[in-house]
Amino acid sequence: MSASKAERLADEELMPRIGEKDPDAFEVFYDRHGGVAYSLAYRIVGERGAAEDVTQEAFISIWRSGARYDTARGSVRTWMLGIVRNRAIDALRSKAGRAPKLDFDDDSILEHRPAEELTDSEALRRETAKEVRGALDELPGEQSKVIELAYFGGFSHSEIAGMLGVPLGTVKGRMRLGLEKIRGELAEGLT
Amino acid sequence: MSATDHERHSDEIAAYLLGALEPGEAAELERHLAGCEECRTELERLRPAAQLLPESVERVEPPRELRGRLMDQVRTEAETAQASRRRRGWHIGSWSLRPVAGLAALVLVVAAAAAYAIGNGGSDEGGATTVVTGHPPGVTAEMIRQGESGTLHLANLHQLPRDEVLQAWVQRGKRVVSAKTLFVPNPDGTASATIDDMDGVSTVMVTAEPRGGSVQPTSAPIVSVAIPQ
Numbered sequence: 001m002s003a004s005k006a007e008r009l010a011d012e013e014l015m016p017r018i019g020e021k022d023p024d025a026f027e028v029f030y031d032r033h034g035g036v037a038y039s040l041a042y043r044i045v046g047e048r049g050a051a052e053d054v055t056q057e058a059f060i061s062i063w064r065s066g067a068r069y070d071t072a073r074g075s076v077r078t079w080m081l082g083i084v085r086n087r088a089i090d091a092l093r094s095k096a097g098r099a100p101k102l103d104f105d106d107d108s109i110l111e112h113r114p115a116e117e118l119t120d121s122e123a124l125r126r127e128t129a130k131e132v133r134g135a136l137d138e139l140p141g142e143q144s145k146v147i148e149l150a151y152f153g154g155f156s157h158s159e160i161a162g163m164l165g166v167p168l169g170t171v172k173g174r175m176r177l178g179l180e181k182i183r184g185e186l187a188e189g190l191t
Numbered sequence: 192m193s194a195t196d197h198e199r200h201s202d203e204i205a206a207y208l209l210g211a212l213e214p215g216e217a218a219e220l221e222r223h224l225a226g227c228e229e230c231r232t233e234l235e236r237l238r239p240a241a242q243l244l245p246e247s248v249e250r251v252e253p254p255r256e257l258r259g260r261l262m263d264q265v266r267t268e269a270e271t272a273q274a275s276r277r278r279r280g281w282h283i284g285s286w287s288l289r290p291v292a293g294l295a296a297l298v299l300v301v302a303a304a305a306a307y308a309i310g311n312g313g314s315d316e317g318g319a320t321t322v323v324t325g326h327p328p329g330v331t332a333e334m335i336r337q338g339e340s341g342t343l344h345l346a347n348l349h350q351l352p353r354d355e356v357l358q359a360w361v362q363r364g365k366r367v368v369s370a371k372t373l374f375v376p377n378p379d380g381t382a383s384a385t386i387d388d389m390d391g392v393s394t395v396m397v398t399a400e401p402r403g404g405s406v407q408p409t410s411a412p413i414v415s416v417a418i419p420q
Contacts, residue, residue, distance in 0.1 A: 021272040023265045030261060038253035040245045052257050063265050064411035065398075070367050074242065081245040083409050085210070090401050125246065132247035150211035151244050157203075157211040169202070176205035176237075183240040 011076035015069045018062070026063055033077055034059070036125070037084045044088035044152050045095070054091050058084045089154030135185035143178035146171050197227065204234050208241035214403035218371065332414045334395060341389045343397070345414060348376040351399055357413070358404045359384045362394040370395070373404045392418055 006014065006028040017025035037058060042051035062080060069079055136144050149155045149163070157175070161168045200223040206212050207220050224230050333344040343359065351357070359370040372384045386395060396412040398405075 021269045023262065023269045026265050027262060030258060034253050034258065035250060036246065036248070038257070039248045039251045042251045043248040048254070051251075052254065055253060056257060056261060058409075059261055060264060061410050063268070065408055070407060071365070078242050079407060082406070085245060086401060086405065086409060089210075126250070128243065129246045129248070129250070132243045136244075136247055147209060147244070150206065150209040151241070155211065156213055157206045158213070160211070172202045172206055175209055175211065176202065179205045179208065179237045179240040182243070183237060186240065186243065 012071060015076060019069075026059075029062075029076075030059060033080055036077075037080060040081060040084050041088045044085065044154070045092050050091055050095070051088075054084065054088045058087050061087075085151075092154055131186060132182070135182045138185060139178050139181055143174045143181070146174045147178045150175065196223070197230070200224075200227070201230055201233060204230060205237060205241075208234070208237055209244075217403075221371075330414060332397075332416050334416045334418065336389055336418070339387075339389055341386045341392075341395070341418075343384045343386065343395055343414075343416070345376070345382045345384075345397065346380060348380045348382055348413075350376055350378075350380075355399045355401060356404065357382060357384070357397050358400040358408075359386060360396040360398065360408055360412075361386060361389075361392045362396070363391045364393070367396070367408065369404065369406070373400075389418070394418065 006017065006022070006025045009017070009025070009028070011029065011032070014025045014029050018029060034055065038051055038055045041054040041058075042048065045051050045054060058080070061083060069076060136147070139147070145164075146157075146160055149160050150157065155163070157171045158168060161171045164171070200220050203212060203216065203220050207217055212220065224234060330348055331346045333346075335342050335344070348357075356373045356375055359372040359374075360367050361370045370384070370386045372386065374382055374384050376382045384397070386392070395416045395418060396408070397414045398408045398410045398412050400409060
């Protein structure tokens with residue numbers, strides 16, 4: 001399949017092509033999501049070199065197992081970001097000499113592009129990113145902290161309770177309240 | 192399940208969505224979720240908030256070299272896969288089957304990592320179905336099905352890094368789900384995994400995953416065994 005044809009396909013349509021080892025489909029997939037994947041990896045591991053390694057490993061894993069994507073698990077982008085997050089957390093814990101998480105489950109050129117080069121969906125996603133950041137900023141510090149430590153730091157709720165010196169139940173409660181509020185803030189966009 | 196247990200599990204849903212439960216806790220919660228509609232509703236209500244967290248990160252442009260390296264590797268692997276398909280006369284896209292003369296069943300074995308397929312055989316004896324397959328570099332898989340359950344016996348496995356485990360997956364229709372079976376190779380390279388519910392399973396797969404397992408496969412299958420229907 002040509003790259004121009006692949007560009008017209010939705011992510012869910014690209015995945016079977018990737019499963020059939022179509023490099024053009026993979027290229028389109030990377031161009032759509034490589035930026036957010038690298039950004040997430042960088043946010044978690046904090047180093048460009050390590051973020052590159054994580055992103056490369058995650059995308060090669062997707063290339064080799066693209067056919068394993070399950071539509072029942074949500075969007076392709078959510079699935080892909082879950083893979084990136086898991087690998088980034090593993091890299092982070094390995095570097096820090098922390099035991100593997102046992103998680104169940106783990107300056108830009110773009111900024112300088114003229115606005116008209118952004119596709120509608122990119123623009124929409126950047127707007128979403130702004131809204132989610134806003135919702136996180138609106139949270140009481142104690143709630144945003146436990147969410148950040150868990151999601152971006154890879155710490156378990158027990159570890160967070162130990163770090164903050166608060167009961168486990170308090171950590172669970174702050175996590176739940178935090179997600180409730182983010183959901184509330186974004187309710188219009190989520191429904 | 193007592194009311195207290197329900198409350199405890201309900202309190203853990205946000206931590207679960209944030210990946211903050213230990214694997215035992217997550218598995219326990221998943222068992223509870225399977226039988227508790229109220230908790231499933233709560234899970235689905237909060238899930239979008241958790242799923243949007245990665246979208247909140249400040250965008251950092253990946254280096255162009257990363258794209259170049261990825262595409263070089265991908266194009267090389269695509270060419271290898273294509274050459275392999277040509278040699279074997281298989282077309283993975285249509286998943287065509289070829290008959291195996293003299294055998295009771297047709298078995299399709301796909302090693303997704305190498306994107307090639309090997310035909311092999313099966314037998315039906317005494318109510319148990321046995322499928323034996325071979326996967327380079329020398330890994331063999333024997334799937335023995337008895338009634339509703341099945342046991343996968345692997346041999347010639349390499350030892351895994353300390354932070355990885357093997358995880359079994361089953362495919363029903365288009366859905367691939369965890370068989371909730373984590374295991375590691377024995378020192379002699381063998382391993383076994385029991386799949387409790389084989390009902391409707393068309394393929395059993397094994398991948399290497401981070402310790403504690405994954406919600407979805409994050410690497411190519413080491414072994415993929417098609418189950419004769």
